[in-house]
Amino acid sequence: xxxxIVAMIASSIFLAGCLGxxxxxxxxxxxxxxxxITQNFSLYQASDxxxxxxxxxxxxxxxxxxxxxxxxxxxxxxxNIKNDIFTPNLNISQTTISNNLTSTDFGLQTLTTEKYxxxxxxEISREEYSIGSEENQVKAFITTFQGQKTITENTxxxxxxxxxxxxxxxxxxxxxxxxxGEELSDKMDKIIKSFKFN
Numbered sequence: 432x433x434x435x436i437v438a439m440i441a442s443s444i445f446l447a448g449c450l451g452x453x454x455x456x457x458x459x460x461x462x463x464x465x466x467x468i469t470q471n472f473s474l475y476q477a478s479d480x481x482x483x484x485x486x487x488x489x490x491x492x493x494x495x496x497x498x499x500x501x502x503x504x505x506x507x508x509x510x511n512i513k514n515d516i517f518t519p520n521l522n523i524s525q526t527t528i529s530n531n532l533t534s535t536d537f538g539l540q541t542l543t544t545e546k547y548x549x550x551x552x553x554e555i556s557r558e559e560y561s562i563g564s565e566e567n568q569v570k571a572f573i574t575t576f577q578g579q580k581t582i583t584e585n586t587x588x589x590x591x592x593x594x595x596x597x598x599x600x601x602x603x604x605x606x607x608x609x610x611x612g613e614e615l616s617d618k619m620d621k622i623i624k625s626f627k628f629n
Contacts, residue, residue, distance in 0.1 A: 472621075476629070477505065480601075482523070483625035485618065487511045508622070510607075516585055519607035519615060521622055528600040534571035537600050538593035542574055549578025551586065562594060563628065569594060573623060575616075577609060590619045592626065 473486040484490070491507040500507075503524045510519040528537060546552045555575040561568050577588045590605040603626055605619035 472625075475506070475508075479629055480523075481625075481627050481629060482603075482622065484508045484521070484622055485510075514608070517587060517606075517608050519605070519611065519619075521603070521605040521619065523626075524602045524604070526600045526602070528595055528598060530598050532595050532600070534569050534593060534595045537595040538572055538574065538591075541591070541593050541600075541602060542576070545576065545578065545589075549576075549580070550582050552576060552578040555588075560592065560624070562592075562626070569596065573620070588616070590616070590623055592623050594626075596628070 471486050472483045475482050475484055475490065485508075488511055489509045491509060493505070496504065496507075501524065503526050505523045505525055507520055507522040512518070532540075542554070553576060555577060557575075558573045559570070560573050561570050563569050571592060571594055573590060573592045575588065575590050577586050579586050586609060587606050588609040592603045594601040594603075603623050605623060607615050607619065
């Protein structure tokens with residue numbers, strides 16, 4: 432599983448700066464939700480989850496991925512404001528995990544893997560977060576951290592939520608340059624916290 436987590440982390444870093452593709456929407460996306468989407472945000476629906484995203488961001492689905500994107504990646508949302516150094520993005524990945532692993536344990540395990548795979552890793556914050564209805568609530572946390580893919584590359588800031596559910600681990604990772612400021616950081620928070628299981 433460590434190999435899968437490393438691949439998911441790498442995909443966040445790779446996808447922003449290197450992809451020169453523009454995905455078409457699959458038709459699963461809609462601009463209507465019962466009042467939960469604010470102006471300039473749209474709803475993306477997959478078979479088992481939904482998430483809101485900025486309406487002007489590109490959506491890349493499996494059919495759009497080049498061959499070097501990990502097979503664990505489900506969908507990528509990429510900022511429409513391209514940057515020569517790094518373009519902000521958010522990706523959702525899924526991996527198989529052991530049945531008794533909690534979301535908190537899965538999050539800690541993923542964070543430990545990232546600590547060893549990113550140069551200059553630095554955890555900035557960890558926010559307790561619950562997802563799901565009261566009777567099916569899952570306790571997890573959203574972590575903000577920074578690091579570099581290699582020593583010569585720019586520092587990237589990440590926001591990440593890890594959820595363990597039915598022997599699957601879902602990793603939602605937003606990535607952006609720290610210099611892009613609080614507005615983008617807040618936007619990533621909003622996207623991550625909009626994730627819901629259907």
